[in-house]
Amino acid sequence: MTAGVSFAARLSFEGISHSYASGAETLRDVSLAAEPGEVLCLLGPSGSGKTTLLRIAAGIETQNAGRIRLNDRVIAGPGVFLPPEQRSIGLVFQDFALFPHLTILDNVRFGLTALSPSEARREAMIALERVGLETYASAYPHVLSGGEQQRVALARALAPRPAVLLMDEPFSGLDSRLKDAVRAETLDILRQSRATAIVVTHDAEEAMRMGDRIALLKDGRLVQTGTAEDLYRNPSDPFVAGFFSELNEFTGRVVSGAVETPLGRFPAPDLTEGEEAIVAVRLSGFQVNQQGGTIPARLASRRFLGVVEHLELAVPGADRHVRARVRCGTLAPGARDIWIDVVPADVLVFARHSFETSGESA
Ligand code: ADP
Numbered sequence: 001m002t003a004g005v006s007f008a009a010r011l012s013f014e015g016i017s018h019s020y021a022s023g024a025e026t027l028r029d030v031s032l033a034a035e036p037g038e039v040l041c042l043l044g045p046s047g048s049g050k051t052t053l054l055r056i057a058a059g060i061e062t063q064n065a066g067r068i069r070l071n072d073r074v075i076a077g078p079g080v081f082l083p084p085e086q087r088s089i090g091l092v093f094q095d096f097a098l099f100p101h102l103t104i105l106d107n108v109r110f111g112l113t114a115l116s117p118s119e120a121r122r123e124a125m126i127a128l129e130r131v132g133l134e135t136y137a138s139a140y141p142h143v144l145s146g147g148e149q150q151r152v153a154l155a156r157a158l159a160p161r162p163a164v165l166l167m168d169e170p171f172s173g174l175d176s177r178l179k180d181a182v183r184a185e186t187l188d189i190l191r192q193s194r195a196t197a198i199v200v201t202h203d204a205e206e207a208m209r210m211g212d213r214i215a216l217l218k219d220g221r222l223v224q225t226g227t228a229e230d231l232y233r234n235p236s237d238p239f240v241a242g243f244f245s246e247l248n249e250f251t252g253r254v255v256s257g258a259v260e261t262p263l264g265r266f267p268a269p270d271l272t273e274g275e276e277a278i279v280a281v282r283l284s285g286f287q288v289n290q291q292g293g294t295i296p297a298r299l300a301s302r303r304f305l306g307v308v309e310h311l312e313l314a315v316p317g318a319d320r321h322v323r324a325r326v327r328c329g330t331l332a333p334g335a336r337d338i339w340i341d342v343v344p345a346d347v348l349v350f351a352r353h354s355f356e357t358s359g360e361s362a
């Protein structure tokens with residue numbers, strides 16, 4: 001028997017810490033919940049602990065501290081460990097390997113060992129219909145495209161009707177042309193199945209496209225959780241800001257409530273007088289003009305990227321080039337000395353105290 005949940009469930013992590021036998025801490029006091037029916041994206045750079053957190057939820061790995069709850073029931077915690085097959089949690093691995101020598105139906109049936117053969121067959125067909133591949137039931141995986149194989153892996157994970165589905169970088173093996181389409185299909189299927197899902201990715205744009213909410217991990221710690229818009233507009237620190245957009249960074253002290261930079265003075269209402277601050281300006285945060293403007297700049301390089309062009313600008317007082325992205329055609333082909341204006345909404349001011357700069361500094 002499984003936990004017996006076939007409707008959307010809430011999966012919560014409470015104070016999860018973990019380290020592998022080899023030593024270093026991989027997760028530190030992570031508390032996070034995926035709400036019923038929600039698609040929660042777990043985002044973070046490589047090595048931040050995303051896969052480890054999924055493995056703990058699935059019961060393949062055990063935490064050193066903390067609890068995992070499915071609805072109100074503790075499924076892993078001090079003195080409690082529900083084995084993977086009883087958790088009602090499905091897992092789609094990064095490489096979603098299908099068995100090449102089994103038919104597509106048998107691949108999907110694989111995890112349905114608790115059912116009679118005829119029931120297993122029926123449930124597997126229902127899962128294949130859900131992903132639109134029922135006509136391929138008796139074919140073998142090699143006849144399918146990469147995107148279709150990914151859908152079979154999704155059907156295999158959905159077949160036991162898990163309450164929660166965990167997907168570990170499910171699109172990373174697909175080429176970029178396929179990715180958008182498969183991502184959209186997967187999202188549709190997740191919505192229809194009404195399962196609660198946690199989707200792992202290291203790609204901020206993918207997280208923004210898929211997630212109802214995003215949880216950002218860094219070095220095993222949860223840095224910020226919220227909607228894509230929350231994290232983009234109100235990042236809690238320069239790391240979060242730098243994950244969602246490329247930045248020019250300047251440092252300076254707060255004097256009379258503002259920080260002086262080569263791009264102008266920016267208000268820092270939440271910071272203490274005299275405190276060191278980081279001012280981050282998104283590459284999209286510039287208006288450029290050849291006739292006039294606030295700050296003079298000289299074009300050091302420009303690169304055509306289609307819709308936009310990437311500029312490197314020498315600005316008086318800045319010890320590195322300021323980088324900007326502007327619409328192609330804004331500047332004449334031979335432009336050299338220009339003017340720039342900074343868009344206030346694209347400027348973020350942080351207290352420096354405990355943060356290192358993200359390495360993207362200008
Ligand atoms: P992510 O999925 O975000 O890339 P992981 O959870 O795979 O991160 O890894 C987190 C950290 O744990 C990394 O430093 C990684 O090297 C380490 N790690 C992962 N798996 C193991 C393992 N089986 N044994 C020891 N260390 C591991």
Ligand code: MG
Nearest residue numbers: 050051052168
């Ligand atoms: Mg991983």
